[in-house]
Amino acid sequence: MKKWISLFLTLLLIFQFTLPAFAKTKGFKRVNDRIPTIVVAGDGNAICVPDETAPDGERKVISGGILRDLFSSSDEEDEDDSNVEEAVANVLLPFFKEGVLKDNWEPYYEALEKEIGDLFYEAQLDKDGNAQYGTNVSGWCQWNNWYNQNTDNKGDKGYYGLDDYRFWYDWRLDPMESARTLHTYIQNVKRVTNSNQVALFTTCLGSNVAMAYIAQFGTKDLYSLGINATVANGSEFITEALTGKAKLDGNAIVRFLETSVVSGMFSPEEFLIATIDLATKAGILDGTSKFLHATIYDKVVQGVTSALALGTFFTFPCYWSAVCPESYDEAIRFVFGNKGTEKRLEYHGLIKKLNKYHNKVGLHISELLKSAGDQGVKLSILGKYGLQMVPLNQSNELVGDEFASLHRAAFGATTSTIFDTLSDDYVAQRTAEGKGKYISPDHMVDASTCLYPDYTWFVKGTTHVHRTEQENELQYTCLTADRQLTINDFAWTQFMVFDNETQQMMSMTVDNCHTEPYSTNKNDEQPKSLFARLKLLFQALKRWFGLLIEQNFSGKAKS
Numbered sequence: 001m002k003k004w005i006s007l008f009l010t011l012l013l014i015f016q017f018t019l020p021a022f023a024k025t026k027g028f029k030r031v032n033d034r035i036p037t038i039v040v041a042g043d044g045n046a047i048c049v050p051d052e053t054a055p056d057g058e059r060k061v062i063s064g065g066i067l068r069d070l071f072s073s074s075d076e077e078d079e080d081d082s083n084v085e086e087a088v089a090n091v092l093l094p095f096f097k098e099g100v101l102k103d104n105w106e107p108y109y110e111a112l113e114k115e116i117g118d119l120f121y122e123a124q125l126d127k128d129g130n131a132q133y134g135t136n137v138s139g140w141c142q143w144n145n146w147y148n149q150n151t152d153n154k155g156d157k158g159y160y161g162l163d164d165y166r167f168w169y170d171w172r173l174d175p176m177e178s179a180r181t182l183h184t185y186i187q188n189v190k191r192v193t194n195s196n197q198v199a200l201f202t203t204c205l206g207s208n209v210a211m212a213y214i215a216q217f218g219t220k221d222l223y224s225l226g227i228n229a230t231v232a233n234g235s236e237f238i239t240e241a242l243t244g245k246a247k248l249d250g251n252a253i254v255r256f257l258e259t260s261v262v263s264g265m266f267s268p269e270e271f272l273i274a275t276i277d278l279a280t281k282a283g284i285l286d287g288t289s290k291f292l293h294a295t296i297y298d299k300v301v302q303g304v305t306s307a308l309a310l311g312t313f314f315t316f317p318c319y320w321s322a323v324c325p326e327s328y329d330e331a332i333r334f335v336f337g338n339k340g341t342e343k344r345l346e347y348h349g350l351i352k353k354l355n356k357y358h359n360k361v362g363l364h365i366s367e368l369l370k371s372a373g374d375q376g377v378k379l380s381i382l383g384k385y386g387l388q389m390v391p392l393n394q395s396n397e398l399v400g401d402e403f404a405s406l407h408r409a410a411f412g413a414t415t416s417t418i419f420d421t422l423s424d425d426y427v428a429q430r431t432a433e434g435k436g437k438y439i440s441p442d443h444m445v446d447a448s449t450c451l452y453p454d455y456t457w458f459v460k461g462t463t464h465v466h467r468t469e470q471e472n473e474l475q476y477t478c479l480t481a482d483r484q485l486t487i488n489d490f491a492w493t494q495f496m497v498f499d500n501e502t503q504q505m506m507s508m509t510v511d512n513c514h515t516e517p518y519s520t521n522k523n524d525e526q527p528k529s530l531f532a533r534l535k536l537l538f539q540a541l542k543r544w545f546g547l548l549i550e551q552n553f554s555g556k557a558k559s
Helices: 002-022 066-071 081-102 106-120 139-148 175-193 206-217 236-241 250-263 270-281 284-294 297-311 325-336 342-346 348-360 362-374 424-432 469-479 530-558
Strands: 037-040 047-050 058-062 198-203 222-228 378-385 456-460 495-499 504-507
Touching: 037 175, 037 206, 081 106, 106 297, 139 175, 175 198, 175 206, 175 348, 198 206, 198 469, 206 222, 206 348, 206 362, 222 469, 250 270, 270 284, 270 530, 284 297, 297 325, 325 348, 325 362, 342 348, 348 362, 362 378, 378 469, 456 469, 469 504
Parallel strands: 037 198, 198 222, 222 378, 378 456, 456 495
Antiparallel strands: 047 058, 495 504
16 A cells, blocks of 8 residues: 555656646647657867877867866866966066067967967867867767667657757857758658657757758758757857957956856855955956056957967857857957958968858848748747856846846847846836736846747746756757747746756746845945945955965865
Protein backbone atom coordinates (compact mmCIF):
# COMPACT_ATOMS: atom_id res chain seq x y z
CA MET A 1 0.00 0.00 0.00
CA LYS A 2 2.82 2.41 0.89
CA LYS A 3 4.31 1.92 -2.58
CA TRP A 4 1.00 2.85 -4.22
CA ILE A 5 0.64 5.93 -1.99
CA SER A 6 4.20 7.00 -2.85
CA LEU A 7 3.50 6.49 -6.56
CA PHE A 8 0.26 8.49 -6.31
CA LEU A 9 1.99 11.37 -4.50
CA THR A 10 4.82 11.37 -7.04
CA LEU A 11 2.40 11.54 -9.97
CA LEU A 12 0.45 14.29 -8.19
CA LEU A 13 3.64 16.29 -7.67
CA ILE A 14 4.62 15.91 -11.32
CA PHE A 15 1.13 16.98 -12.34
CA GLN A 16 1.29 20.05 -10.13
CA PHE A 17 4.58 21.16 -11.66
CA THR A 18 3.50 20.61 -15.27
CA LEU A 19 -0.01 22.01 -14.86
CA PRO A 20 1.01 25.70 -14.84
CA ALA A 21 2.59 25.39 -18.27
CA PHE A 22 -0.45 23.91 -19.94
CA ALA A 23 -3.47 24.78 -17.79
CA LYS A 24 -4.68 27.44 -20.21
CA THR A 25 -3.46 25.81 -23.42
CA LYS A 26 -6.48 24.90 -25.50
CA GLY A 27 -7.04 23.25 -28.86
CA PHE A 28 -3.40 22.30 -29.12
CA LYS A 29 -1.29 19.20 -29.46
CA ARG A 30 2.40 18.62 -30.02
CA VAL A 31 3.81 17.43 -33.32
CA ASN A 32 7.23 16.63 -31.89
CA ASP A 33 6.91 13.06 -33.14
CA ARG A 34 7.60 14.32 -36.66
CA ILE A 35 9.31 17.71 -36.16
CA PRO A 36 12.89 17.45 -34.88
CA THR A 37 14.21 20.52 -33.03
CA ILE A 38 17.68 21.83 -33.83
CA VAL A 39 19.40 24.04 -31.27
CA VAL A 40 21.74 26.77 -32.55
CA ALA A 41 23.46 28.48 -29.62
CA GLY A 42 25.85 31.44 -29.54
CA ASP A 43 29.39 31.80 -28.25
CA GLY A 44 29.25 29.23 -25.46
CA ASN A 45 31.14 26.23 -26.83
CA ALA A 46 34.90 25.83 -26.63
CA ILE A 47 37.28 26.66 -29.47
CA CYS A 48 40.30 24.41 -29.82
CA VAL A 49 43.58 24.21 -31.70
CA PRO A 50 45.45 21.01 -32.58
CA ASP A 51 48.04 20.06 -29.97
CA GLU A 52 49.77 16.67 -30.08
CA THR A 53 50.95 17.08 -26.49
CA ALA A 54 47.39 17.44 -25.16
CA PRO A 55 45.46 14.32 -23.99
CA ASP A 56 42.87 14.52 -26.79
CA GLY A 57 45.20 15.99 -29.39
CA GLU A 58 43.64 19.42 -29.04
CA ARG A 59 43.90 22.37 -26.67
CA LYS A 60 41.23 24.92 -25.77
CA VAL A 61 42.06 28.52 -26.64
CA ILE A 62 38.58 29.73 -25.74
CA SER A 63 36.77 27.79 -23.03
CA GLY A 64 33.36 29.39 -23.54
CA GLY A 65 32.05 32.91 -24.08
CA ILE A 66 34.73 35.58 -24.32
CA LEU A 67 33.53 37.61 -21.34
CA ARG A 68 33.20 34.52 -19.18
CA ASP A 69 36.78 33.56 -20.02
CA LEU A 70 38.02 37.03 -19.15
CA PHE A 71 36.18 37.24 -15.83
CA SER A 72 36.48 33.65 -14.69
CA SER A 73 38.98 32.93 -11.95
CA SER A 74 41.33 29.95 -11.91
CA ASP A 75 43.33 28.36 -9.13
CA GLU A 76 45.99 27.31 -11.62
CA GLU A 77 49.09 29.46 -11.99
CA ASP A 78 49.33 31.27 -15.32
CA GLU A 79 52.41 30.07 -17.18
CA ASP A 80 52.27 33.16 -19.40
CA ASP A 81 52.65 35.75 -16.62
CA SER A 82 56.13 36.63 -17.81
CA ASN A 83 54.84 37.08 -21.37
CA VAL A 84 52.11 39.40 -20.13
CA GLU A 85 54.59 41.49 -18.16
CA GLU A 86 56.87 41.77 -21.19
CA ALA A 87 53.90 42.77 -23.36
CA VAL A 88 52.92 45.51 -20.90
CA ALA A 89 56.48 46.87 -20.93
CA ASN A 90 56.58 46.86 -24.74
CA VAL A 91 53.34 48.89 -24.83
CA LEU A 92 54.19 51.38 -22.07
CA LEU A 93 57.52 52.39 -23.62
CA PRO A 94 56.06 53.86 -26.86
CA PHE A 95 53.12 55.24 -24.87
CA PHE A 96 55.38 57.52 -22.85
CA LYS A 97 58.38 57.93 -25.19
CA GLU A 98 56.45 58.65 -28.39
CA GLY A 99 52.91 59.45 -27.30
CA VAL A 100 53.12 61.52 -24.13
CA LEU A 101 56.46 63.21 -24.88
CA LYS A 102 56.20 63.71 -28.66
CA ASP A 103 52.44 63.50 -29.23
CA ASN A 104 53.11 60.76 -31.81
CA TRP A 105 50.71 57.96 -30.98
CA GLU A 106 51.07 55.65 -33.99
CA PRO A 107 53.95 53.63 -32.50
CA TYR A 108 51.84 53.10 -29.38
CA TYR A 109 48.86 51.81 -31.41
CA GLU A 110 51.11 49.48 -33.39
CA ALA A 111 52.75 48.12 -30.23
CA LEU A 112 49.38 47.70 -28.51
CA GLU A 113 47.85 45.77 -31.42
CA LYS A 114 50.95 43.60 -31.81
CA GLU A 115 51.38 42.71 -28.13
CA ILE A 116 47.67 42.12 -27.53
CA GLY A 117 47.49 40.14 -30.77
CA ASP A 118 50.44 37.96 -29.71
CA LEU A 119 48.58 37.05 -26.50
CA PHE A 120 45.39 36.13 -28.36
CA TYR A 121 46.84 34.95 -31.68
CA GLU A 122 45.58 31.37 -31.46
CA ALA A 123 41.98 32.52 -31.05
CA GLN A 124 42.13 35.19 -33.76
CA LEU A 125 40.91 34.71 -37.29
CA ASP A 126 43.10 35.81 -40.18
CA LYS A 127 42.67 39.10 -42.04
CA ASP A 128 40.14 37.49 -44.38
CA GLY A 129 38.00 36.33 -41.45
CA ASN A 130 38.99 32.65 -41.80
CA ALA A 131 40.01 30.24 -39.03
CA GLN A 132 43.78 29.84 -39.01
CA TYR A 133 43.75 26.24 -37.73
CA GLY A 134 40.63 24.77 -39.34
CA THR A 135 37.15 25.12 -37.91
CA ASN A 136 38.51 24.71 -34.38
CA VAL A 137 35.34 23.04 -33.10
CA SER A 138 36.34 20.32 -30.65
CA GLY A 139 36.64 16.76 -31.87
CA TRP A 140 33.68 15.74 -29.75
CA CYS A 141 31.51 18.45 -31.35
CA GLN A 142 32.54 17.35 -34.81
CA TRP A 143 31.70 13.74 -33.97
CA ASN A 144 28.36 14.81 -32.46
CA ASN A 145 27.48 16.71 -35.64
CA TRP A 146 28.30 13.63 -37.73
CA TYR A 147 26.30 11.35 -35.42
CA ASN A 148 23.22 13.58 -35.42
CA GLN A 149 23.22 13.87 -39.19
CA ASN A 150 23.17 10.08 -39.46
CA THR A 151 20.89 9.11 -36.57
CA ASP A 152 17.15 9.29 -35.96
CA ASN A 153 17.20 10.44 -32.33
CA LYS A 154 13.51 9.80 -31.82
CA GLY A 155 14.47 6.33 -30.66
CA ASP A 156 12.16 4.35 -28.44
CA LYS A 157 10.66 7.43 -26.78
CA GLY A 158 8.66 8.16 -29.92
CA TYR A 159 9.27 11.92 -30.14
CA TYR A 160 12.06 14.47 -30.61
CA GLY A 161 13.18 16.36 -27.52
CA LEU A 162 14.50 19.89 -27.38
CA ASP A 163 18.14 18.84 -27.20
CA ASP A 164 18.07 15.80 -29.48
CA TYR A 165 19.82 17.77 -32.20
CA ARG A 166 22.36 20.53 -31.66
CA PHE A 167 24.29 22.23 -34.41
CA TRP A 168 27.89 22.67 -33.28
CA TYR A 169 29.84 25.25 -35.25
CA ASP A 170 32.76 27.64 -35.00
CA TRP A 171 30.77 30.62 -33.76
CA ARG A 172 33.61 33.06 -34.55
CA LEU A 173 33.00 32.71 -38.28
CA ASP A 174 30.85 34.71 -40.67
CA PRO A 175 27.17 33.89 -39.89
CA MET A 176 26.55 33.60 -43.64
CA GLU A 177 29.13 30.81 -43.78
CA SER A 178 27.77 29.14 -40.63
CA ALA A 179 24.27 29.32 -42.13
CA ARG A 180 25.43 27.44 -45.22
CA THR A 181 26.84 24.70 -43.00
CA LEU A 182 23.57 24.71 -41.04
CA HIS A 183 21.66 24.25 -44.30
CA THR A 184 23.57 21.03 -44.98
CA TYR A 185 22.96 19.92 -41.40
CA ILE A 186 19.20 20.57 -41.74
CA GLN A 187 18.97 18.61 -44.98
CA ASN A 188 20.71 15.64 -43.38
CA VAL A 189 18.50 15.76 -40.26
CA LYS A 190 15.42 15.89 -42.49
CA ARG A 191 16.70 12.91 -44.44
CA VAL A 192 17.58 10.73 -41.46
CA THR A 193 14.34 11.55 -39.60
CA ASN A 194 12.16 11.43 -42.72
CA SER A 195 10.80 14.89 -41.78
CA ASN A 196 9.63 17.59 -44.15
CA GLN A 197 10.62 20.44 -41.85
CA VAL A 198 12.53 21.16 -38.64
CA ALA A 199 12.09 23.45 -35.66
CA LEU A 200 14.96 25.87 -35.06
CA PHE A 201 15.69 27.07 -31.52
CA THR A 202 18.31 29.82 -31.35
CA THR A 203 20.01 31.75 -28.57
CA CYS A 204 22.22 34.85 -28.59
CA LEU A 205 24.47 34.83 -31.69
CA GLY A 206 22.73 31.68 -32.90
CA SER A 207 19.84 33.93 -33.91
CA ASN A 208 22.20 35.83 -36.21
CA VAL A 209 22.99 32.52 -37.92
CA ALA A 210 19.25 31.83 -38.22
CA MET A 211 18.63 35.23 -39.83
CA ALA A 212 21.52 34.61 -42.24
CA TYR A 213 19.97 31.21 -43.00
CA ILE A 214 16.57 32.72 -43.82
CA ALA A 215 18.22 35.41 -45.97
CA GLN A 216 19.97 32.75 -48.06
CA PHE A 217 17.60 29.77 -48.05
CA GLY A 218 14.17 31.08 -47.14
CA THR A 219 11.80 29.32 -44.71
CA LYS A 220 10.54 26.29 -46.62
CA ASP A 221 12.49 23.91 -44.33
CA LEU A 222 11.43 25.65 -41.12
CA TYR A 223 8.32 24.59 -39.23
CA SER A 224 9.00 26.97 -36.35
CA LEU A 225 11.60 29.36 -34.99
CA GLY A 226 12.35 30.10 -31.36
CA ILE A 227 14.50 33.09 -30.47
CA ASN A 228 15.95 33.45 -26.97
CA ALA A 229 18.04 36.44 -25.74
CA THR A 230 19.03 37.44 -29.25
CA VAL A 231 21.63 39.97 -30.35
CA ALA A 232 20.60 39.68 -34.01
CA ASN A 233 18.89 43.05 -33.74
CA GLY A 234 22.05 44.66 -32.40
CA SER A 235 23.96 44.87 -29.14
CA GLU A 236 24.70 48.29 -27.70
CA PHE A 237 27.72 47.26 -25.66
CA ILE A 238 29.46 45.67 -28.67
CA THR A 239 28.57 48.65 -30.84
CA GLU A 240 29.82 51.20 -28.33
CA ALA A 241 33.02 49.23 -27.76
CA LEU A 242 33.76 49.65 -31.48
CA THR A 243 32.81 53.33 -31.74
CA GLY A 244 34.68 54.78 -28.80
CA LYS A 245 31.68 55.36 -26.59
CA ALA A 246 33.32 54.17 -23.39
CA LYS A 247 32.20 55.35 -19.98
CA LEU A 248 34.10 54.69 -16.77
CA ASP A 249 31.19 54.31 -14.33
CA GLY A 250 32.31 52.75 -11.06
CA ASN A 251 28.79 52.30 -9.72
CA ALA A 252 27.82 50.39 -12.87
CA ILE A 253 30.91 48.20 -12.57
CA VAL A 254 30.02 47.35 -8.96
CA ARG A 255 26.40 46.61 -9.93
CA PHE A 256 27.59 44.38 -12.77
CA LEU A 257 29.98 42.39 -10.60
CA GLU A 258 27.46 41.99 -7.79
CA THR A 259 24.79 41.00 -10.29
CA SER A 260 27.15 38.41 -11.76
CA VAL A 261 27.65 36.85 -8.33
CA VAL A 262 23.89 36.53 -7.83
CA SER A 263 23.27 35.16 -11.32
CA GLY A 264 26.25 32.82 -11.19
CA MET A 265 27.73 34.32 -14.34
CA PHE A 266 31.12 35.21 -12.86
CA SER A 267 32.71 34.81 -9.44
CA PRO A 268 34.73 37.97 -8.79
CA GLU A 269 36.47 38.35 -5.42
CA GLU A 270 34.48 40.36 -2.89
CA PHE A 271 37.62 42.37 -2.11
CA LEU A 272 37.85 43.41 -5.78
CA ILE A 273 34.26 44.63 -5.71
CA ALA A 274 34.88 46.48 -2.44
CA THR A 275 37.99 48.14 -3.87
CA ILE A 276 36.16 49.40 -6.95
CA ASP A 277 33.28 50.57 -4.76
CA LEU A 278 35.66 52.48 -2.50
CA ALA A 279 37.44 54.07 -5.48
CA THR A 280 34.04 55.10 -6.82
CA LYS A 281 32.75 56.56 -3.55
CA ALA A 282 36.05 58.40 -3.05
CA GLY A 283 35.72 59.98 -6.50
CA ILE A 284 38.93 58.38 -7.80
CA LEU A 285 37.36 56.69 -10.82
CA ASP A 286 35.28 59.74 -11.71
CA GLY A 287 38.34 61.98 -11.36
CA THR A 288 40.41 59.63 -13.50
CA SER A 289 37.71 59.56 -16.17
CA LYS A 290 37.46 63.37 -16.25
CA PHE A 291 41.25 63.72 -16.41
CA LEU A 292 41.54 61.30 -19.32
CA HIS A 293 38.75 63.01 -21.24
CA ALA A 294 40.32 66.41 -20.64
CA THR A 295 43.80 65.31 -21.75
CA ILE A 296 44.38 62.38 -24.11
CA TYR A 297 41.08 60.52 -24.54
CA ASP A 298 39.95 62.24 -27.74
CA LYS A 299 43.45 61.90 -29.18
CA VAL A 300 43.84 58.18 -28.61
CA VAL A 301 40.35 56.69 -28.43
CA GLN A 302 40.11 55.67 -32.09
CA GLY A 303 43.63 54.28 -32.30
CA VAL A 304 43.27 52.35 -29.05
CA THR A 305 39.85 51.02 -30.04
CA SER A 306 41.17 49.78 -33.37
CA ALA A 307 44.24 48.18 -31.79
CA LEU A 308 42.25 46.42 -29.08
CA ALA A 309 39.55 45.30 -31.51
CA LEU A 310 41.91 43.78 -34.05
CA GLY A 311 44.31 42.48 -31.43
CA THR A 312 41.61 40.57 -29.61
CA PHE A 313 38.23 39.36 -30.85
CA PHE A 314 36.99 41.61 -33.63
CA THR A 315 38.51 39.58 -36.39
CA PHE A 316 35.42 37.47 -35.54
CA PRO A 317 32.62 38.27 -38.03
CA CYS A 318 30.09 36.89 -35.52
CA TYR A 319 30.62 39.83 -33.16
CA TRP A 320 30.38 42.31 -36.02
CA SER A 321 26.98 40.81 -36.86
CA ALA A 322 25.82 42.10 -33.45
CA VAL A 323 26.72 45.72 -34.21
CA CYS A 324 23.59 47.91 -34.26
CA PRO A 325 22.84 48.39 -37.98
CA GLU A 326 22.54 52.18 -37.74
CA SER A 327 26.06 52.38 -36.27
CA TYR A 328 27.75 49.83 -38.54
CA ASP A 329 29.41 52.31 -40.92
CA GLU A 330 30.73 54.33 -37.98
CA ALA A 331 32.19 51.17 -36.39
CA ILE A 332 33.90 50.16 -39.65
CA ARG A 333 35.51 53.61 -39.96
CA PHE A 334 36.52 53.62 -36.29
CA VAL A 335 38.28 50.25 -36.45
CA PHE A 336 39.60 50.11 -40.02
CA GLY A 337 39.87 53.80 -40.94
CA ASN A 338 38.46 55.59 -43.97
CA LYS A 339 38.29 54.04 -47.42
CA GLY A 340 41.66 53.68 -49.09
CA THR A 341 43.68 53.56 -45.87
CA GLU A 342 46.35 50.92 -45.38
CA LYS A 343 44.33 49.07 -42.73
CA ARG A 344 41.25 48.96 -44.97
CA LEU A 345 43.32 47.34 -47.71
CA GLU A 346 45.01 44.99 -45.24
CA TYR A 347 41.65 43.70 -43.92
CA HIS A 348 39.82 43.84 -47.26
CA GLY A 349 38.75 40.16 -47.11
CA LEU A 350 37.30 40.48 -43.61
CA ILE A 351 35.50 43.74 -44.39
CA LYS A 352 33.99 42.19 -47.52
CA LYS A 353 32.41 39.47 -45.37
CA LEU A 354 31.20 41.98 -42.80
CA ASN A 355 29.62 44.16 -45.48
CA LYS A 356 27.84 41.23 -47.07
CA TYR A 357 26.18 40.22 -43.80
CA HIS A 358 25.31 43.84 -42.99
CA ASN A 359 23.71 44.50 -46.40
CA LYS A 360 21.96 41.14 -46.80
CA VAL A 361 20.94 40.50 -43.19
CA GLY A 362 21.78 43.15 -40.61
CA LEU A 363 19.77 45.90 -42.29
CA HIS A 364 16.76 43.58 -42.74
CA ILE A 365 16.35 41.68 -39.46
CA SER A 366 12.76 42.77 -38.82
CA GLU A 367 11.83 42.19 -42.47
CA LEU A 368 13.27 38.67 -42.40
CA LEU A 369 11.44 37.83 -39.17
CA LYS A 370 8.20 39.34 -40.45
CA SER A 371 8.54 37.38 -43.66
CA ALA A 372 9.01 34.15 -41.68
CA GLY A 373 5.78 34.80 -39.75
CA ASP A 374 3.89 35.68 -42.90
CA GLN A 375 5.00 32.41 -44.49
CA GLY A 376 3.58 30.34 -41.64
CA VAL A 377 6.68 29.76 -39.52
CA LYS A 378 5.50 29.46 -35.91
CA LEU A 379 7.38 31.97 -33.78
CA SER A 380 8.30 32.44 -30.14
CA ILE A 381 10.56 35.23 -28.89
CA LEU A 382 11.86 35.51 -25.35
CA GLY A 383 13.74 38.48 -23.90
CA LYS A 384 15.34 38.82 -20.47
CA TYR A 385 16.03 41.69 -18.13
CA GLY A 386 16.55 42.78 -14.54
CA LEU A 387 20.36 42.56 -14.56
CA GLN A 388 23.04 45.21 -14.97
CA MET A 389 24.32 45.64 -18.53
CA VAL A 390 28.05 45.46 -19.32
CA PRO A 391 29.24 48.58 -17.47
CA LEU A 392 32.03 50.21 -19.48
CA ASN A 393 29.70 51.79 -22.02
CA GLN A 394 27.32 54.72 -22.19
CA SER A 395 24.31 52.39 -22.46
CA ASN A 396 24.89 50.73 -19.08
CA GLU A 397 21.57 51.98 -17.64
CA LEU A 398 19.48 50.26 -20.32
CA VAL A 399 17.05 47.55 -19.25
CA GLY A 400 18.59 44.23 -20.25
CA ASP A 401 20.18 40.91 -19.31
CA GLU A 402 23.88 41.88 -18.97
CA PHE A 403 24.67 41.54 -22.69
CA ALA A 404 21.49 42.34 -24.66
CA SER A 405 19.16 45.29 -24.19
CA LEU A 406 15.52 44.29 -23.93
CA HIS A 407 14.44 46.87 -26.50
CA ARG A 408 16.47 45.13 -29.19
CA ALA A 409 16.17 41.54 -27.95
CA ALA A 410 12.37 41.83 -28.01
CA PHE A 411 12.37 43.55 -31.41
CA GLY A 412 11.04 46.93 -30.38
CA ALA A 413 9.80 46.69 -26.78
CA THR A 414 9.53 50.10 -25.14
CA THR A 415 11.43 50.16 -21.86
CA SER A 416 12.39 52.51 -19.07
CA THR A 417 15.91 52.59 -17.63
CA ILE A 418 17.06 50.50 -14.67
CA PHE A 419 16.44 53.48 -12.37
CA ASP A 420 12.90 54.45 -13.35
CA THR A 421 9.64 53.16 -14.79
CA LEU A 422 7.36 54.10 -17.65
CA SER A 423 5.55 57.27 -16.67
CA ASP A 424 2.05 57.16 -15.24
CA ASP A 425 0.83 59.24 -18.17
CA TYR A 426 2.35 56.76 -20.63
CA VAL A 427 0.79 53.78 -18.88
CA ALA A 428 -2.58 55.54 -18.70
CA GLN A 429 -2.46 56.37 -22.40
CA ARG A 430 -1.58 52.80 -23.41
CA THR A 431 -4.31 51.45 -21.15
CA ALA A 432 -6.86 53.82 -22.70
CA GLU A 433 -5.81 52.51 -26.13
CA GLY A 434 -6.63 48.97 -24.99
CA LYS A 435 -2.98 47.93 -24.68
CA GLY A 436 -2.65 47.94 -20.92
CA LYS A 437 -2.23 44.15 -20.82
CA TYR A 438 1.14 44.58 -22.55
CA ILE A 439 2.54 46.70 -19.70
CA SER A 440 4.71 44.73 -17.26
CA PRO A 441 3.65 44.73 -13.58
CA ASP A 442 6.88 46.58 -12.71
CA HIS A 443 5.97 49.25 -15.32
CA MET A 444 9.37 48.91 -17.00
CA VAL A 445 8.28 47.29 -20.27
CA ASP A 446 5.62 47.89 -22.89
CA ALA A 447 5.38 44.84 -25.15
CA SER A 448 2.75 46.35 -27.45
CA THR A 449 5.48 48.03 -29.51
CA CYS A 450 7.26 44.72 -30.25
CA LEU A 451 7.32 43.33 -33.77
CA TYR A 452 5.23 40.40 -32.48
CA PRO A 453 3.54 41.50 -29.22
CA ASP A 454 1.55 38.28 -28.84
CA TYR A 455 4.46 35.93 -29.54
CA THR A 456 6.97 37.61 -27.21
CA TRP A 457 7.61 36.63 -23.59
CA PHE A 458 9.76 38.31 -20.94
CA VAL A 459 11.67 36.84 -18.01
CA LYS A 460 13.10 39.06 -15.28
CA GLY A 461 16.00 37.92 -13.13
CA THR A 462 17.83 35.37 -15.27
CA THR A 463 21.06 35.99 -17.09
CA HIS A 464 21.63 36.15 -20.82
CA VAL A 465 23.49 32.84 -20.96
CA HIS A 466 21.24 30.82 -18.64
CA ARG A 467 18.23 29.07 -20.14
CA THR A 468 15.95 27.96 -17.33
CA GLU A 469 14.04 24.70 -17.56
CA GLN A 470 10.77 26.62 -17.60
CA GLU A 471 11.67 28.92 -20.47
CA ASN A 472 12.98 25.89 -22.37
CA GLU A 473 9.63 24.19 -21.83
CA LEU A 474 7.67 27.27 -22.88
CA GLN A 475 9.55 27.75 -26.12
CA TYR A 476 9.74 24.02 -26.87
CA THR A 477 5.96 23.91 -26.50
CA CYS A 478 5.64 26.77 -29.01
CA LEU A 479 8.15 25.15 -31.38
CA THR A 480 6.27 21.85 -31.52
CA ALA A 481 2.65 23.04 -31.32
CA ASP A 482 0.32 22.30 -34.21
CA ARG A 483 -0.62 25.99 -34.37
CA GLN A 484 0.86 29.37 -33.53
CA LEU A 485 0.65 29.78 -29.76
CA THR A 486 0.35 33.18 -28.12
CA ILE A 487 0.75 34.76 -24.69
CA ASN A 488 -2.92 33.90 -24.06
CA ASP A 489 -2.34 30.15 -24.35
CA PHE A 490 -0.39 29.65 -21.11
CA ALA A 491 -1.02 29.93 -17.41
CA TRP A 492 2.31 31.71 -17.35
CA THR A 493 1.75 35.33 -18.22
CA GLN A 494 3.65 37.35 -20.80
CA PHE A 495 5.87 38.67 -18.00
CA MET A 496 7.59 36.28 -15.60
CA VAL A 497 10.22 36.39 -12.87
CA PHE A 498 12.93 33.87 -12.10
CA ASP A 499 14.01 33.09 -8.55
CA ASN A 500 17.71 32.13 -8.50
CA GLU A 501 17.39 30.51 -5.07
CA THR A 502 14.50 28.17 -5.90
CA GLN A 503 15.35 27.98 -9.63
CA GLN A 504 11.68 28.51 -10.39
CA MET A 505 9.96 30.79 -12.88
CA MET A 506 6.59 32.28 -11.97
CA SER A 507 4.15 34.83 -13.33
CA MET A 508 5.15 38.39 -12.52
CA THR A 509 2.98 40.38 -10.13
CA VAL A 510 3.30 43.79 -8.49
CA ASP A 511 4.41 41.95 -5.34
CA ASN A 512 7.23 39.80 -6.76
CA CYS A 513 8.52 41.98 -9.61
CA HIS A 514 11.33 43.77 -7.78
CA THR A 515 14.05 41.17 -8.26
CA GLU A 516 17.01 43.45 -9.08
CA PRO A 517 20.09 42.64 -6.96
CA TYR A 518 20.83 46.37 -6.67
CA SER A 519 18.92 49.47 -5.63
CA THR A 520 16.77 50.95 -8.38
CA ASN A 521 16.85 54.33 -6.63
CA LYS A 522 19.74 56.25 -8.15
CA ASN A 523 19.90 58.51 -5.10
CA ASP A 524 20.97 55.51 -3.00
CA GLU A 525 24.32 55.30 -4.80
CA GLN A 526 24.64 58.90 -5.96
CA PRO A 527 23.02 61.08 -3.26
CA LYS A 528 22.92 64.82 -3.72
CA SER A 529 23.76 65.88 -0.16
CA LEU A 530 27.37 66.02 1.02
CA PHE A 531 26.50 64.29 4.29
CA ALA A 532 24.91 61.33 2.47
CA ARG A 533 27.93 61.01 0.14
CA LEU A 534 30.33 61.04 3.09
CA LYS A 535 28.23 58.38 4.80
CA LEU A 536 28.51 56.12 1.75
CA LEU A 537 32.26 56.77 1.59
CA PHE A 538 32.77 55.73 5.21
CA GLN A 539 30.60 52.62 4.70
CA ALA A 540 32.70 51.65 1.66
CA LEU A 541 35.89 52.32 3.62
CA LYS A 542 34.69 50.19 6.53
CA ARG A 543 33.81 47.32 4.21
CA TRP A 544 37.16 47.53 2.43
CA PHE A 545 39.22 47.53 5.61
CA GLY A 546 37.12 44.71 7.03
CA LEU A 547 37.82 42.52 4.00
CA LEU A 548 41.48 43.50 3.98
CA ILE A 549 41.88 42.46 7.62
CA GLU A 550 39.87 39.29 7.00
CA GLN A 551 42.12 38.32 4.09
CA ASN A 552 45.32 38.93 6.05
CA PHE A 553 43.99 37.14 9.11
CA SER A 554 42.87 34.17 7.02
CA GLY A 555 46.27 34.03 5.34
CA LYS A 556 48.11 34.00 8.67
CA ALA A 557 45.73 31.42 10.10
CA LYS A 558 46.39 29.09 7.15
CA SER A 559 50.15 29.51 7.41
